[in-house]
Amino acid sequence: MVLSVIATAFILVLPVELPDKTLFASLVLATRFPPLPVFVGVGAAFGLQVAIAVTAGSLLSLLPEALVSGVVAVLFLVGAVLLWRSARSGPEDEELGETGQGSSFLRIAAVSFGVLFAAEWGDLSQLATAGLAARYDEPLSVFVGAWAALLVVSGLAVFLGTKLADRLPIALIRRVAAGLFLVFAAFAVAETVRALAS
Known part of the structure; x- marks a missing residue:
């Protein structure tokens, strides 16, 4: 494992997920159920989603270098635009539907x-994780960093609850995350140009 790749994945995924539906879905679940089983279920869902994203990104890395860096650049550019445009909107609400009243762990x-696994498909954190897995040849490091970031976000939501949701400067967090995505897109564009030139 490479610590710099773990840190990169953590730093990129964390601000993307803070204002995301994941935080608010975890928060709603924690208001309905005890926090520990919610955290275990959410953490397991994130682990599977990150594994899928890392696998997709690793498969993408088997393609020619110029194509991979071009796709990675597009993934990060799309993420930057979506985050920037969503900075003015409020927190995302997640419809949880009927969850039943079973009380077993x-x-x-x-x-x-189930709720978080369904909510995460096509999420910006998945795009970021797949892009990082394609960019670096360190799938385990990307997995650890991205999963750790998702566990931190869900832990904050589950264990700190509404106190956290009321104090998050969502617009600022989304703009910072958009800036991070833009920086990674610029690096990927530079790699694409270099690969095409050689």
Whole structure:
């Protein structure tokens, strides 16, 4: 494992997820159920989603270098635009539907897993994770960094609850995350140009 890649994945994914539906879905689940089984279910869902994104990014890295860096640049540019445009909107609300009133640890963890696993498809953190896995040849390091960031966000939501949601400067967090995505897109464009020139 490479610590710099773990740190890069963590730093890129964390601000993307702070104002995201993930935080608010975890928060709502934690208001309905005890926090520990919610956190276990959410953490397991994130682990599977990150593994899928890392696998997709690693498969992408098998393509020619110029094509990979071009795709990575597009992924990060799309993420930057989406984050910047969403900076003025409020927190995303997640419709949880009927979750049932079962009180067993496993049932609550399963409900939390299902809600978050469904909510994360096509999310910006998945794009970022796949892009990082394609850019670096360190899938395990990308996995650890991205999953750690997602666990921190869900832990904050589950264990700190509404106090956190009321104090997050969502517009600022989304703009900072958009800036990070733009920086990674610029690096990927430079790599594409270099690969095409050689």
